[in-house]
Amino acid sequence: MALFGPAHDATLADNCLVRNDWVCGEYIRTRREDITEALGQHVTITVISIVIGFAVALVLAVVARRVGWLRGAILGTSTALYTLPSLAMFSILLPFTGITATTVVVGLVLYSLTILVRGILAGLDAVPDDVREAAVGMGYDGFRLLRKVELPLAMPTIFAALRVATVSTVALTTVGMIVNHGGLGNLINRGLSSNFHAEVLTASVLCVVLALIADALLLGLQRWLTPWRRTVSA
Amino acid sequence: MNGLLDGLGWLFDPANWSGPTGVATRLVEHVWISGVAVLLACAVALPIGLWLGHLGRGGTLAINISNVGRAVPTFAILALLYMTVLGLSNWTTIIALVLFGIPPILTNTYVGMREVDRDAVEAARGMGMSGTQLLRRVELPLATPLIMGGIRLATVQIVATATLAAVISGPGLGRIITSGFGRQDVPQIIGGAIIVCLLALVVEGLMAWLQRAVDPMRGARRRRRSRSDRDQGMPLMADEVVSAG
Numbered sequence: 001m002a003l004f005g006p007a008h009d010a011t012l013a014d015n016c017l018v019r020n021d022w023v024c025g026e027y028i029r030t031r032r033e034d035i036t037e038a039l040g041q042h043v044t045i046t047v048i049s050i051v052i053g054f055a056v057a058l059v060l061a062v063v064a065r066r067v068g069w070l071r072g073a074i075l076g077t078s079t080a081l082y083t084l085p086s087l088a089m090f091s092i093l094l095p096f097t098g099i100t101a102t103t104v105v106v107g108l109v110l111y112s113l114t115i116l117v118r119g120i121l122a123g124l125d126a127v128p129d130d131v132r133e134a135a136v137g138m139g140y141d142g143f144r145l146l147r148k149v150e151l152p153l154a155m156p157t158i159f160a161a162l163r164v165a166t167v168s169t170v171a172l173t174t175v176g177m178i179v180n181h182g183g184l185g186n187l188i189n190r191g192l193s194s195n196f197h198a199e200v201l202t203a204s205v206l207c208v209v210l211a212l213i214a215d216a217l218l219l220g221l222q223r224w225l226t227p228w229r230r231t232v233s234a
Numbered sequence: 235m236n237g238l239l240d241g242l243g244w245l246f247d248p249a250n251w252s253g254p255t256g257v258a259t260r261l262v263e264h265v266w267i268s269g270v271a272v273l274l275a276c277a278v279a280l281p282i283g284l285w286l287g288h289l290g291r292g293g294t295l296a297i298n299i300s301n302v303g304r305a306v307p308t309f310a311i312l313a314l315l316y317m318t319v320l321g322l323s324n325w326t327t328i329i330a331l332v333l334f335g336i337p338p339i340l341t342n343t344y345v346g347m348r349e350v351d352r353d354a355v356e357a358a359r360g361m362g363m364s365g366t367q368l369l370r371r372v373e374l375p376l377a378t379p380l381i382m383g384g385i386r387l388a389t390v391q392i393v394a395t396a397t398l399a400a401v402i403s404g405p406g407l408g409r410i411i412t413s414g415f416g417r418q419d420v421p422q423i424i425g426g427a428i429i430v431c432l433l434a435l436v437v438e439g440l441m442a443w444l445q446r447a448v449d450p451m452r453g454a455r456r457r458r459r460s461r462s463d464r465d466q467g468m469p470l471m472a473d474e475v476v477s478a479g
Contacts, residue, residue, distance in 0.1 A: 083438045084431045085394035087401070091411050091427035095237020095420065164304065171307040175398065178415065185309055192313045192402060200317060204310035211305035 016198065024198035031199075035187070039206060042183025045101060045176065046169050046214070049108035053165065056109060057116030062146065064117070065124055074117060082114035086175040094179070104176035111172060112165040119161020123154025156229065159222040163215050170211040184210075241424025250425070257410065257429060264396055264406035264433065271328050271392045275335030276385060283340045283384075287347020287377070288369050296344035303337035308395050316402040327396065327404040334395050335388040342384025346377030375450040382448060386441035393437050397430050407433065 016024035028035065060078075064071040081089075089107045097103040127150050135149040151158075174185030182189065184203040191199030223230065244250055251257045286292040312330050320326040350373045358372045374381075400408025410426030413419075446452065 080435060080438075083390055083394075083434045085397040085408075085434055087397045087408055087411055088427035088430035088434070091414075091423045092238070092241075092431065094423060095240075167301075167304050171305060174307040174309045177309070178401070178412075185307070188307075188310055188313050189401070192317065195317065197317060200310075200313050204307065204314060207307045207310055208305050215305075 020195070020197050022197045022201045024202075027198035027202060035202070035206070038184050038187050038203065039210070040183075041101075041181065041186075042170070042173055042207075042210065045104055045108070045173050045181065045183055046166070046210075049105050049169055049173075050112060050162075050166050052105065053109040053112030053116055053169075054162065057113050057120055060113065060117050061120035061124065064121060071121075075121075078113040078117050081110045086111070086172055087178060090175060090178055099179045101176075101181040103179050104173065104181045107176075108169050108172060112169055115161050115165040115168070119164075120154065120158050123157030123161075124150055126157060127153045152226070155222070155226050159218060163218045166214050166218060167211045170214055171207060174207060237420060237424050238428075240421035241428050244421040244425030245428055250422075255409070255413070257407075260405075260407045260409055261429070261433070264393070264408075267324060267328060267399075267405055268331065268389070268393050268396045268437075271331035271335055271396070272385070272389050274328070274332045275339055275388055275392070278332065279336045279339035279384075279388075280343060280381070283343025283381075284347060284369065284374070287344045288365065288373060290348065293344065293348065296340055300337040300341040303334070308334060308398055309401065312395075312399055312402050312404070316404075322403055324405055326402075327399040327406075330399065331392045331395050335392045338387040338391065339381075339384040342387070343377070343381045346380030346384075347373055349380065350376040378451070379445065379449050382441075382445040386438075386445050389441050390434065390438050393434050 015026045017026045017030070060074050064074045084092075086107065089110065090103055093103045093106055097106060131149065131153065132145070135145055140149060174182050174188060176182035177185035177189040180186065184207050187203035188200050191197070191203065245257070253259070283296060286296050308330075311333060312327070315326050315330050316322060320329065354372055354376065355368065358368050363371065396404075396406045397408035397411070399406055400410075400412045403409075407426060407430050411423055411430065414422035414424075414426055
């Protein structure tokens, strides 16, 4: 092993890769493509899951509001899904979707539903009745009422839920490594089996950084979409 | 559907339940590890949460610890702990589980204590109650539903994370799934996943029951038919939902 080579030997560079340091610039430099690819997969899976999850949650929340008896069923089912451990969730989807990214995306969508459906419902429920009645009096109804009045007013609550769901999804994507579609989780898993410290720590830190960036982007988007709230102190 | 049926078939085969790697052994391991972790997480987080909540200080810390915790992947923490000096022992898993159990308990305990009706606290102070008396006889009983909500979230999360520990060769039911992946044995993977899900749902149900059962104000609340979300057991605020493991 190079580890025991003479320190002055130029061919056996005494770098952090050889020493298996936790923090290692050499690792990032030499495996850049590897890391970029995992990062790309991570971002893609997360974004697709959140977009689909949000669309499904929006429909479910609106249905839950319109059809009273479905409300409990929708909330109960999404909560129960949230209870299931991720490893088991991805495994149970396996016979239906195989060892593909779809397995991970479907699992992540199902997880995001609890937070998103609750958040959207809470936001819509909080729209004051007189505002809604005024809008109805002005001729707004159905989809237009939802889009023009209810959703904008519910926006802050919806965004709070969206941020929580996104941060959780970024973290949960790593578990997708069980079907080899875990993005940065793949690196963690590989580094783990080869006892490669820098790979595990770098990928872990990148996960957290990615979650924080996603959170900040959503916060920016919220500010941009709700300009009327900027005058109110946050 | 065939996959699920094969999984059930695997699960109903008595041969898979016995032996040192059988379902029974793994189930006991899982419950034991999770139980110890929940108790330790409570032992750490409850006193801190109660004290900070009572003083009304450190709110930013108590609330943000949950938000930060959510961004850290469970799998990454498990992997990092396993690669340190701790190495592969049941205690590595337990430490990771405790780390993930602390945030929801701490946050909910703090929020529960702060949400106690200020009038009730002032009235108790006016009656001459000391700090400890106030904590024990007024704040704690009123905060119990939220505190139990936190313990319930932590427990569910710990049971889920214990499954994931199998990926780093930890103990518990997850091992049935990972060894199924190792041998490309789909019925075993599904069978393991089904029993893990059942355990998670049973634990969630038990904790929901416990949350209602230990609420000292349950009778009073029922009489008043309070509209509060807390009475329904599950915190509805998105901020209080913590990531699954």
